[in-house]
Amino acid sequence: MRQMVRSKKTLVYALAFAMGCVMVADAKVACADDVVAKPAARPNFIVVFCDNLGYGDIQPFGSTVHRTPHLNRMAMEGRRFTHFCVTAGVCTPSRSSLITGCYAQRVGMHDNPRDGQVLRPISPYGLNPDEVTIAEVLRDAGYATGMVGKWHLGDQKEFLPTRQGFDWFYGIPYSDDMTAAVGKRLAPRFEGDRWPPLPLMENDRVIQSPVDRDGLTRHYTDKAIGFIQDHQSEPFFLYLPQAMPGSTRTPFASPQFKGKSNNGPWGDSIEELDWSMGKILDELVRLKIDRQTLVIWTSDNGAPMDRDMTKLTRGTNRPLHGRGYTTSEGAFRVPTLMWWPGTIPANSVCTELATTMDLLPTFVDLGGDRGVREGRSRHGKLGHTVDGKVITDLIKALPGAKSPYEAxxxxxxxxxxxxxxxxxxxxxxxxxxxxxxxxxxxxxxxxxxxxxxxxxxxxxxxxxxxxxxxxxxxxxxxxxxxxxGDRGVSGAGQRSAGRIDQPVPLSMK
Structure with a gap:
């Protein structure tokens, strides 16, 4: 395994210190907030990260073909972010930025000689365990951390979510189109002849192979609600990267939604995602923890769109320019809703630039030391370079709040x-x-x-x-x-991806 200059433990401690925590003798982290405030005083965080959902695919952002009443409610009771960006037009580098608060180029997750831009099954590469993740920061501050959904930052045990700060993981390790059948068609590229059936995992164990893709959204919703119920009395972070609409030309949906939309499989999957969000919001209200929970709905990149871009069968990024998988606005700017009753003003809009990299430092700000601000999060209190900014003021719609980005x-x-x-x-x-x-x-x-x-x-x-x-x-x-860096030129601030020597397929034992 490639090693970083600082150990992961050192960086986690530096991040914990930024959140008002102190080192104790047994090398664990004890937070001052745990002593002076009840856990409920700190907000819960839920991040819903859809796959390939386009800017114009939901009603709050202009869709006239997909019915998304629960997202409409989320927008009416919360805040739309119309200039919220990811850092890549495809999933692996985009997801690495949300998890680390850094550009993918900084953490080595933008490209590799075996897979290219997107990790494939049985890759020797993954997110370096020496990187500090959003889950590690929050876990060491006293949060329960759970992930339900698509990971796609390395399918080997050394790289899985439970090795990257999540107490519990339920989901698939990579994209829904990376099946054994697809691998055989690609072979010998990416060692496709070795790809296993698409696995469903709990922690580091395969529990179903192949997974029933039609049932993913419904099962993820049930598991997410179960996590919320189990941790309702303590601060929690739930990362819910949905598998849909996904990477196939005909997305999956359960029987209750299949064939019910006005836009074929793409629309079916989106309307089921909307149902899922409604179930989660309703559960937060039922448990009376809605006013202490920040919920963020967004996408990993824009929709791929049909070859005929006037068609909606593979989503749309209109009125933005371009399709997913590029550097267009349609690829990088994604539909984003934030909901936090009593804190976020209802039916409000943020037109300032913000990004998924901002979630890590912002959650540090909200869940720990309110004094952590840009300038102290780069090479300072956070212990290493983090490219994201604190956007608490934008989330709360404070007067005069502006984008923290110069570039x-x-x-x-x-x-x-x-x-x-x-x-x-x-x-x-x-x-x-x-x-x-x-x-x-x-x-x-x-x-x-x-x-x-x-x-x-x-x-x-x-x-x-x-x-x-x-x-x-x-x-x-x-x-x-x-x-x-740039093509052919290394940057002074770049760090290495993780790598192992003998990756093995994920299969049931």
């Missing part, structure tokens, strides 16, 4: 393609690239500047009208290259 970066694997600052998004000029949302691979990509606030579809290139803005964003891009 936000859009990478395609190891290539920096765009940078955003304020309303401006600049696609940097490129002579070579594997994929680009605005150019064909046979073309040279010239600089493109869009005002993504007023020009949501990225239709008007205004680079020629704003040369000073272009120069400023090019300077910001150069800062990213020095820190996070």
């Amino acid at each position: 936000f970066y859009y990478y395609e694997r190891d290539q920096l393609q765009a940078v955003r600052s304020g309303p401006w998004k600049l696609f940097v000029p490129l002579t070579e690239f594997v994929k680009h949302p605005h150019y064909r691979t046979s073309e040279t990509a010239e600089a493109l500047l869009f005002n993504v606030v007023t020009d949501v579809g990225c239709k008007q290139n205004v680079a020629g009208k704003h040369p000073a803005v272009v120069r400023r964003l090019m300077d910001l891009a150069q800062e990213a290259r020095k820190d996070l």
